[in-house]
Amino acid sequence: MMLCIPSHAQKVRGIFSLSDYLTRNSYIGHAGRQYLKPVPPKPSSFEPQAFDPSAPARNIGADGDFVLDLLDRGLREDALTLLREGNYAPGDSLSYLRGIALYDDRQFQAAEHWLSMVKGPLSDPALFYGNVARVHLDMPFDVLKALAHYYGPYSELASLQRAGLALMLGNVSMFQEESAHFTYSDYRLSESEKAVKNLSESLKKSQKSPWLAAGLSAIIPGTGKIYAGQTGPGVASLLAVGTLAAITAEQWKHHGAKDWRTMVAGSLCGIFYIGNIYGSWVSVSIQRQKIQDETKALVLYNISIPLGSFFR
Amino acid sequence: MKPRRWYFIISVFLSVAFSARAQSPALKAVLYERILFDGAGPSEANDALISRALCLTELARWADASDALDRLRIYALEPSRMQEVNYLKALCKYRLGDYASAAAVMAEGFPDTTEAQKLGVLINAAVSWKGRDEFVSTLLGLAPPFGHIYTKASGAVPTTLATYGSVALWLASAISGDWVTAILGGGLLLSETWWRGSVQAMPQKAREYNTRELANYLEKLEAGL
Numbered sequence: 001m002m003l004c005i006p007s008h009a010q011k012v013r014g015i016f017s018l019s020d021y022l023t024r025n026s027y028i029g030h031a032g033r034q035y036l037k038p039v040p041p042k043p044s045s046f047e048p049q050a051f052d053p054s055a056p057a058r059n060i061g062a063d064g065d066f067v068l069d070l071l072d073r074g075l076r077e078d079a080l081t082l083l084r085e086g087n088y089a090p091g092d093s094l095s096y097l098r099g100i101a102l103y104d105d106r107q108f109q110a111a112e113h114w115l116s117m118v119k120g121p122l123s124d125p126a127l128f129y130g131n132v133a134r135v136h137l138d139m140p141f142d143v144l145k146a147l148a149h150y151y152g153p154y155s156e157l158a159s160l161q162r163a164g165l166a167l168m169l170g171n172v173s174m175f176q177e178e179s180a181h182f183t184y185s186d187y188r189l190s191e192s193e194k195a196v197k198n199l200s201e202s203l204k205k206s207q208k209s210p211w212l213a214a215g216l217s218a219i220i221p222g223t224g225k226i227y228a229g230q231t232g233p234g235v236a237s238l239l240a241v242g243t244l245a246a247i248t249a250e251q252w253k254h255h256g257a258k259d260w261r262t263m264v265a266g267s268l269c270g271i272f273y274i275g276n277i278y279g280s281w282v283s284v285s286i287q288r289q290k291i292q293d294e295t296k297a298l299v300l301y302n303i304s305i306p307l308g309s310f311f312r
Numbered sequence: 313m314k315p316r317r318w319y320f321i322i323s324v325f326l327s328v329a330f331s332a333r334a335q336s337p338a339l340k341a342v343l344y345e346r347i348l349f350d351g352a353g354p355s356e357a358n359d360a361l362i363s364r365a366l367c368l369t370e371l372a373r374w375a376d377a378s379d380a381l382d383r384l385r386i387y388a389l390e391p392s393r394m395q396e397v398n399y400l401k402a403l404c405k406y407r408l409g410d411y412a413s414a415a416a417v418m419a420e421g422f423p424d425t426t427e428a429q430k431l432g433v434l435i436n437a438a439v440s441w442k443g444r445d446e447f448v449s450t451l452l453g454l455a456p457p458f459g460h461i462y463t464k465a466s467g468a469v470p471t472t473l474a475t476y477g478s479v480a481l482w483l484a485s486a487i488s489g490d491w492v493t494a495i496l497g498g499g500l501l502l503s504e505t506w507w508r509g510s511v512q513a514m515p516q517k518a519r520e521y522n523t524r525e526l527a528n529y530l531e532k533l534e535a536g537l
Contacts, residue, residue, distance in 0.1 A: 066349050081338040243496040250492040
């Protein structure tokens with residue numbers, strides 16, 4: 001069931017979400033895996049205007065191999081220093097190497113800028129590296145646009161990138177259309193093709209309904225969260241609501257319904273009960289976001305791994 | 313020294329000196345790396361790596377400098393330079409917070425310079441510094457606020473109030489015969505306030521104290537040298 005859930009739903013708002021927040025972050029609640037936002041890409045330190053075309057410059061020539069050697073050995077900062085201060089003449093090779101060095105340094109915005117400037121024989125590798133950078137920057141439609149008229153020698157690699165994007169966008173028909181081009185015969189692509197295919201199968205099974213989660217928690221507190229894959233917070237909700245219900249019952253029995261202790265315990269029980277239903281509904285959106293992030297990470301991994309075999 | 317080596321060293325240093333943009337230590341470090349890429353012999357490679365490490369220490373890129381020194385061909389290193397290399401290695405390890413390795417390198421011999429003696433004092437101070445024990449802090453955490461006091465951690469007052477408040481609720485409920493409230497309610501509250509807030513948090517607070525206080529201590533010591 002597709003439902004529009006606001007992305008800020010997990011923020012604390014009101015007394016019910018506060019109670020859900022308390023149970024979610026309690027000792028038992030923490031037994032489950034915490035949801036973490038992915039680390040944002042590093043800001044660029046390599047601005048395009050840093051290049052001075054009026055200064056006397058030389059061709060990058062054989063230094064290109066040195067830059068690639070630095071990158072292969074993980075000396076990214078050295079590679080970037082050389083490209084920034086090396087006083088090289090502008091050209092496709094320089095733009096490509098800058099793009100690749102920035103890509104390796106996870107400065108995707110600047111990498112995308114330099115790679116998109118590459119023309120000529122390096123345009124194919126620049127296109128595919130640039131596409132991975134665009135996926136990092138959450139620009140999937142730009143990738144589809146860039147690949148729309150690609151008829152070069154790496155058509156199966158293009159299909160892999162399009163299929164990965166289709167998974168990220170939840171576009172089943174596009175995924176089926178693109179994965180039909182997988183041959184599984186090219187050793188550079190076969191593992192990634194299999195992984196993307198397996199990912200599509202596991203995504204089909206992981207669809208959860210927020211209404212069902214809320215309904216389950218209304219019947220037995222915490223079960224909605226367990227259904228959404230958050231076992232720790234689910235058990236914490238069950239214990240919190242169950243304990244408050246038992247305390248309310250005991251106070252009622254010993255002191256009567258109108259006693260202040262019964263009222264306090266009963267009110268707390270009601271707040272935590274409703275909070276648990278709301279929290280279960282939110283859990284599905286958290287889980288959905290988590291699956292989206294994991295899908296993106298897996299797609300990125302599988303579309304970037306073959307690039308090394310093809311172009312480095 | 314062989315004439316080829318003289319020629320090589322002079323050409324490298326002239327190229328670095330006359331390069332229009334060679335003023336930046338970062339670019340110099342790359343140019344020294346380039347010497348290795350071009351297939352320098354062991355002795356020239358060592359000179360280039362030591363020069364590269366010096367440039368990188370100037371930039372406070374301690375990990376990269378340490379990597380450069382780890383790549384030295386020890387068999388081709390002149391014995392007279394060994395102590396200089398030891399000093400640089402120990403400096404990098406010290407700045408990276410790896411005091412035990414810095415002490416081990418220092419034991420192999422340092423040059424007789426003021427800087428090396430200062431570094432030696434700092435390394436010895438770092439190695440012999442005694443921080444808060446995690447086990448002791450956990451034991452003290454059983455009786456709040458002693459764990460917090462021992463580790464000088466914030467949040468001692470709210471944790472202590474919450475813990476003893478939970479104990480009071482537990483006792484009051486038990487005395488009045490409300491056993492469900494005492495056992496379940498008191499148990500849940502104490503698991504959050506006493507166990508999680510005081511006992512379980514103590515090892516982390518001890519580690520935070522040790523990191524913070526050791527850094528402060530060494531900073532003050534270094535300023536005084």
